[in-house]
Amino acid sequence: MKxxxxxxxxxPEIFTIALFGMEFSxxxxxxxxxxxxxIGWRLVVAAVRRPHLWPNGAAPMDARAVEDLLTWVILGxxxxxxxxxxxxxxxxxxxAHPLEILQVWQGGMAFHGGLLGVxxxxxxxxxxxGIPMLSVADALCMATPVGLLLGRIANFINAELWGRPTDLPxxxxxxxxxxxxxxxxxxxxxxxxxxxxxxxxEGLLLGAILLWMVWGRGALKRPxxxxxxxxxxxxxxxxxxxxxxxxxxxxxxxxxxxGYAWQMGQLGLSMGQILSLPMVVLGLVLIVRARRxxx
Numbered sequence: 001m002k003x004x005x006x007x008x009x010x011x012p013e014i015f016t017i018a019l020f021g022m023e024f025s026x027x028x029x030x031x032x033x034x035x036x037x038x039i040g041w042r043l044v045v046a047a048v049r050r051p052h053l054w055p056n057g058a059a060p061m062d063a064r065a066v067e068d069l070l071t072w073v074i075l076g077x078x079x080x081x082x083x084x085x086x087x088x089x090x091x092x093x094x095x096a097h098p099l100e101i102l103q104v105w106q107g108g109m110a111f112h113g114g115l116l117g118v119x120x121x122x123x124x125x126x127x128x129x130g131i132p133m134l135s136v137a138d139a140l141c142m143a144t145p146v147g148l149l150l151g152r153i154a155n156f157i158n159a160e161l162w163g164r165p166t167d168l169p170x171x172x173x174x175x176x177x178x179x180x181x182x183x184x185x186x187x188x189x190x191x192x193x194x195x196x197x198x199x200x201x202e203g204l205l206l207g208a209i210l211l212w213m214v215w216g217r218g219a220l221k222r223p224x225x226x227x228x229x230x231x232x233x234x235x236x237x238x239x240x241x242x243x244x245x246x247x248x249x250x251x252x253x254x255x256x257x258x259g260y261a262w263q264m265g266q267l268g269l270s271m272g273q274i275l276s277l278p279m280v281v282l283g284l285v286l287i288v289r290a291r292r293x294x295x
Contacts, residue, residue, distance in 0.1 A: 003169035004190035012158050032154035036147025041070050043143040053220045060135040069125055073140065076121030077114045084113010088271060089248055111238075112275040134223035134286075141230035142210050142220075148234075149203025156195040163192025163244045177246075194245040201237035206230065225290035232283025235276040242272045 016025040044066050048059040061069070085108040086094045086101055094101050122140065126133040155161045159176045171190025210226055210233075213219035219226050247259020247270055260268030 004171045004173055004188065005169075006173055007159060007175050010157050027154075028157045029151070029154040032150035033147070036150045037070070037074065039146045040140075040143030041066065043146070044069075044139045047139060047142065047214065047220065053214065053218065054135065055221050055223060060131045060139075061129065065129060065131070066139075068129075069122075069136070069140075072121040072125045073118055076117035076119075078117075080117015080120070081109035081111070081114030084110035084116060088113060088275065090250055093250075112272075112279075115279075132223060134227065134290075135220070138220055138223060138226040141227045142214050144230065145203045145207030145210060147203075149199050149207060152195045152199035152203060156193060156199070161195055162246055163194035163197075164246050165189055166192045166244070168192070191246070192244040194241055197241045197244070198237065201241065202234050206233040206237065209233065222290040222293065224286040224293075228283045228286030228288075228290060230283070231279045232287065235279030235283060238276045239273050239280070242270045242276070245270070245272070247271075 010028075012027050012029070013025045014028060014031060016023055018024075045063045047053055048061055048063060048066060051057050051059050054060060082101070088110055090108075118140065119137075122136050123133060125131070126136045159174045162172070162174045162177055165171075167190070170193065172193045173188045173190050177189060177191055210219075210230060213226060213229065219229075249259075251259035251261055251271065256263065258268060259270065261271040261274055262269045
């Protein structure tokens with residue numbers, strides 16, 4: 001019998017309370033969003049309170065402005081994440097059911113869409129306040145990996161976004177994964193815990209690198225450098241993990257069992273990989289620009 005790991009008995013709900021005849025639940029996924037936003041906010045506040053970390057020894061904004069920026073970011077994440085999911089992953093379905101676009105509580109958010117929403121929010125905020133846009137981007141990118149780390153762990157607890165079938169000893173048998181999606185495999189079907197791969201790469205490793213750059217190497221003094229490393233690092237991490245991540249169901253067909261969004265012969269790319277490539281390019285451009293400006 002091959003080695004595999006049974007899915008841990010963790011409920012997606014932390015607790016449920018009944019009030020006025022209605023039940024309210026706090027889920028790990030919601031807590032991950034809340035904790036990620038709060039920790040990220042405190043990281044940015046800590047950075048702006050240390051002027052020596054920034055160009056010319058002056059922080060681009062104060063703690064009060066960071067609180068205002070937080071509101072813009074939350075709106076960007078929610079609106080961008082939802083619209084990104086609608087446009088990138090299920091445009092046909094939502095074109096036929098437009099009222100369901102507003103039903104965010106039913107699930108369906110895309111990181112790349114949320115990222116675009118935050119980018120737009122940052123541009124509008126920076127222009128309104130007269131703050132250097134690249135410095136705002138650096139501050140947010142420094143704080144984002146902690147949210148990614150917590151969010152991917154919550155994905156694992158929710159038993160969603162799991163990976164492709166594997167015979168590696170750390171493969172996990174997810175209760176929500178259908179056995180019939182594992183052709184040629186008898187008995188339990190173990191899968192890559194791709195959520196944890198992403199938590200480790202996009203969250204823990206990338207976050208550690210960015211914090212070291214900011215607090216240990218003074219990277220914020222080169223506007224755009226931290227943002228560039230984040231974009232390139234996230235794009236590369238997501239691109240690699242997509243090779244073992246199960247494709248979204250709407251892309252899987254009898255003629256396309258791997259769920260590629262683009263395919264030429266035996267080569268193919270998932271939608272996540274396609275959306276990650278521009279991030280890598282943008283990241284490299286920002287890194288080169290920042291290094292030349294600081295030379």
